[in-house]
Amino acid sequence: MTSRDPGSPVDRFLRMFTDVKPGEGISALLLSLNIFLILMAYYVLKPVREALILGGGSAELKTYMSAAQVAVLAFVVPWYGRLVDRMDRRRLINTVTGFFVGCLIVFYMLGKAQVPLGIVFFLWIGIFNLMIVAQFWSFANDVYTKDQGERLFAIVGFGASLGAVFGSRFATRFIERMGVYELMLVGAGLLVVEVLLTNYIDHRESAAERRATKGPAPKEAPSGVNPFQMVFKTHYLLLMAFMLLFLNTVNTTGEYILGSIVKDAAVQHVGAGDPQAVENAIGSFYATYFSYVNILGLLLQLFVVSRVVKYLGVPVGLVIGPILSLTAYSVISFFPLLRAVLAAKVAENSTDYSLNNTVRNMLFLPCTREQKYSAKQAIDSFFVRMGDVLSAAIVFVGTSFLGLSARGFAMVNAALVILWLVLAYRIGRQYKALTISGQAPVTTA
Numbered sequence: 001m002t003s004r005d006p007g008s009p010v011d012r013f014l015r016m017f018t019d020v021k022p023g024e025g026i027s028a029l030l031l032s033l034n035i036f037l038i039l040m041a042y043y044v045l046k047p048v049r050e051a052l053i054l055g056g057g058s059a060e061l062k063t064y065m066s067a068a069q070v071a072v073l074a075f076v077v078p079w080y081g082r083l084v085d086r087m088d089r090r091r092l093i094n095t096v097t098g099f100f101v102g103c104l105i106v107f108y109m110l111g112k113a114q115v116p117l118g119i120v121f122f123l124w125i126g127i128f129n130l131m132i133v134a135q136f137w138s139f140a141n142d143v144y145t146k147d148q149g150e151r152l153f154a155i156v157g158f159g160a161s162l163g164a165v166f167g168s169r170f171a172t173r174f175i176e177r178m179g180v181y182e183l184m185l186v187g188a189g190l191l192v193v194e195v196l197l198t199n200y201i202d203h204r205e206s207a208a209e210r211r212a213t214k215g216p217a218p219k220e221a222p223s224g225v226n227p228f229q230m231v232f233k234t235h236y237l238l239l240m241a242f243m244l245l246f247l248n249t250v251n252t253t254g255e256y257i258l259g260s261i262v263k264d265a266a267v268q269h270v271g272a273g274d275p276q277a278v279e280n281a282i283g284s285f286y287a288t289y290f291s292y293v294n295i296l297g298l299l300l301q302l303f304v305v306s307r308v309v310k311y312l313g314v315p316v317g318l319v320i321g322p323i324l325s326l327t328a329y330s331v332i333s334f335f336p337l338l339r340a341v342l343a344a345k346v347a348e349n350s351t352d353y354s355l356n357n358t359v360r361n362m363l364f365l366p367c368t369r370e371q372k373y374s375a376k377q378a379i380d381s382f383f384v385r386m387g388d389v390l391s392a393a394i395v396f397v398g399t400s401f402l403g404l405s406a407r408g409f410a411m412v413n414a415a416l417v418i419l420w421l422v423l424a425y426r427i428g429r430q431y432k433a434l435t436i437s438g439q440a441p442v443t444t445a
Contacts, residue, residue, distance in 0.1 A: 006022070007020070007021070007022030007023060007024075007025065008022070008023075008025055008026070010025035010026055010029060011023070011024065011025035012025075013025070014028060014029075014155055017154065017155060017158075017302050017303065017306060018151055018152065018154045018155055018306030018307075018310075019151045019306070019310060020151070020152070020155075021151075024148065024151075024152060027143070027152075027201070027204070027205065028152045028155040028156060029155070030197065030200070030201050030204075031140055031143070031152075031155075031156045031159070031201065032155055032156050032157075032158055032159030033159060033197060034136060034159070034194060034197050034198055034201065035133075035136050035140075035156060035157075035159045035160045035163060036159035036160070036162055036163035036166070037163065037190050037191070037193055037194035037197065038132055038133060038136055038160075038163065038190075038191075038194055039133075039159075039160045039161075039162075039163030039164045039167060040163040040164075040166050040167035040170070040190055041167065041186075041187045041190035041191050041194070042125075042128070042129050042132075042133075042163075042164075042167065042187075043163070043164050043166075043167025043168045043170075043171060044167045044170055044171050044183055044186050044187050044190065045104075045125055045128075045183065045184065045187045046125070046167075046168075046171070047171045047172075047175055047180075047183070048121070048125075048175075048180050048181075048183050048184060048187075049121060049122055049125045051175075051180045052117050052118040052121050052122070052180070065119070065122050065123060065126065066126075066385055066388035066389050066392060067389050067392075068123055069123055069126045069127060069385045069388075070382065070385045070386055070389055072123060072127060073127060073130075073381050073382045073385060074382065076127060076131070076381075077227050077228065077374075077377050077378045077381060077382055078226050078227060078228070080096070080131070080227070080373075080374065080377050081225075081226060081227040081230075081374040081377070081378075083095060083096070084369075084370060084373040084374045085370075085374075089139060089142055089202065089369075089373075090198075090199060090202045092135075092373070093135060093139060093195065093198050093202075094195060094199070096131065096132070096135060097132065097135075097191055097194070097195040097198075098195070100128050100132060100191060101188045101191050101192060101195075103124060103128075104184045104185070104187055104188040104191075105184075105185070105188055107121060107124075107181075107184050108181050108182075108184045108185055108188075111180070111181040111184070112181060126385070127381070130380060130381035130384060130385070131377060131381055132191075133160075133380070134376050134377050134379075134380035134381060135373070135377070137361045137364070137376065137380075138364070138372045138373045138376050138377075139198065139202075140153070140156055140361070141361065141364045141365055141367070141372045141376075142369060142372055142373075143201070143202075143205045144365070145365070146365040146366060146435055149362055149365045150309050150310075150314065150362055150365070151306065151309075151310070153305075153309075153358050153361060153362055154301060154302075154305040154306035154309070154358055155306075157301050157305065157354065157357060157358040157361075158298070158301045158302055160357070161294070161297055161298050161301050161353060161354065162298070164294070165294055165298075170186075171183060174186075225370075225374075225443065227374040227375055227377060227378040228378055228382075230370070230371065230374060230375045230378070230443055231375050231378050231379060233443050233444045234371070234375070234441050234442065234443040234444070235430075235441070235442075236427070236430050236431075236434070236441035237367075237371065237375050237379065237441060239423055239426055239427045239430070240360075240363060240379055240427060241378070241379045241383045242383075242423055243420060243423040243424055243427060244360070244379055244380070244383050244384060244387065245383045245384075245386050245387045245390065246387070246416055246417075246419050246420040246423065247321075247322075247352075247356070247387065247420055248383075248384050248386075248387025248388060248391070249387040249388075249390045249391045249394070249416055250325060250329075250413050250416050250417055250420060251348075251349075251352065251387075252387060252388050252391035252392075253391045253394055253395065253409060253412070253413050253416075254325075254328075254329070254345060254348065254413060256391070256395050256409065257332065257341070257406050257409050257410055257413070258289075258341055258345050260406050260409075261336060261338060261341050261406050262282055262285050262286070262338065262341075263278070263282060264406075265281075265285075265338045266278045266281035266282050266285070269281055285338075285342075289342060289345070289346065292342075292346045292350070293345075293346055293349045293350050293353070294350075296346060296347075296350035297349070297350040297351075297353040297354045298354075300350055300351065300354035300355060301353075301354040301358070304354070304355065305317075305354055305355050305358050305359075308320065308355060308359075309358075309359065309362070313432070314359055314362050314363070314428065314431055314432075315425075315428025315429065315431060315432055316428070317355060317359040318359050318360075318363075318424045318425075318427060318428045318431075319421060319424045319425055319428065320351065320355060320356075321348075321351055321352060321355060321356040321359075321424070322417050322420045322421035322424055323421065324347055324348055324351050325348050325413075325417045325420070326414060326417045326418065326421065327344070328344035328345065328347060328348045329344070329410045329411070329413045329414040329417060330410075330414055331343075331344050332344055332406065332407070332410035333407055333410040333411050333414060334407075336405075336406050336407045336410065341406075363427065363431055364376055365435075366431065366434040366435055366439070366440055366441065367440055367441055368440045368441075371440065371441065371443075394409075394412060395409070398412065
């Protein structure tokens, strides 16, 4: 194609949202469809998780599961790292996705046999969500160059936002008609379609790589380094791990702050003597809240993310999230009113689901294949859950010993956001240095 070639109709349409070069539109849409199917499967399965854990356990039991997931991930992530060493990307993705599909079929049969699944399924879906999504973004980082990723990840990320919406709507509409366990088979079917699509994308992109290089792409020699060792011995990756830990701690604690303020407001509005009315008021608020977050997140993903990256760059995009969060919790610290909290949390979460998520995944573009797969799994799964555990500890200490109010927790979160902001700034500088030098992050011996 010549430089004057306007590209296909798909290319021209996608240029409304980001800078798409001729021939890139189809691959961006295919990857967007890929993550759409993954997120749709997850959100179809989320109500199954809630039904099983609350039907056979309690709300308190859910709070203990984050710590249990950290323990499980401490074993699963090194196992995944060994697979990365031994397999090419297509075989790796087929193996891991096939394992999760098989689990869903087994869960379905056990559920039909009336075997209690609450705790096991809760642990499983928490690990599934983190690992399968991280694996997709590893694949996208592997397929795209740095330049392509910075331009096209905004389109790819839109598929994730849309998949969450479609999955939630599907589950809401069909869970009572089909049944809880039947939704497991729906999730398995979506994953089967997704992995077939991944194989097609991999075949398509591998062929393009061979044409561009006039031969097979060189393979990296496996290092045999444990994923956790890789993270702790690579300064760039370690900064990312701690940034994600603090980000998730802030977000999870923020949800606790929001929940406590919403409950107090509902009790004041309808009175504590009518528990059903309180539940209805809380449910109504959260329905509005999630609608605002999802709609604003979709709009930001389509019209803002690519422009921030193009005109301001990844380093600036990386610090926008913590700056918004710092503003949000500063507002809550001084004005812990429901409307102020609603506006602050909608701004924070919609930005997190769009700009933050897309830019964080761009950070792996300069990395080696092993860092993209093994280290990313450790960072995106283990350190995320560690953030949940740290948040639970903060809430426990704050409520049991310090007597903190929502305003007090907002001040704690504001302090944590400052750490997140410092880490984001340092990572942005390193990302810029890596892209200028064309080097991958160095892992020390």
